[in-house]
Amino acid sequence: MTHEKVFKRNDRSQVKVSVWLYVHQSQCNWGYVIFVREAGTDRWFDPFSDRDYILRIVTPKFNEGMKIDTFDNYVTPKEIHQTKMELWEMIRPS
Numbered sequence: 001m002t003h004e005k006v007f008k009r010n011d012r013s014q015v016k017v018s019v020w021l022y023v024h025q026s027q028c029n030w031g032y033v034i035f036v037r038e039a040g041t042d043r044w045f046d047p048f049s050d051r052d053y054i055l056r057i058v059t060p061k062f063n064e065g066m067k068i069d070t071f072d073n074y075v076t077p078k079e080i081h082q083t084k085m086e087l088w089e090m091i092r093p094s
């Protein structure tokens with residue numbers, strides 16, 4: 001099962017959190033991925049694999065030192081948890 005939730009930012013950009021719950025070897029596991037939509041565009045992209053975004057935004061942003069771009073730069077743990085809980089409410093046994 002999957003579920004997506006869009007979070008709007010003050011700069012009019014948006015972050016889409018896509019979560020899924022799956023079973024592997026009798027264990028329940030969560031997974032998630034994020035997509036970013038910059039203000040004034042219609043295109044969603046993965047900020048970790050979109051070459052244009054990495055060259056234009058990420059590389060200059062981290063020129064000061066060796067920093068790694070992480071999910072924390074785009075979405076909060078609370079937002080991820082909120083999206084997971086919405087999925088859980090949809091599939092929870094009654």
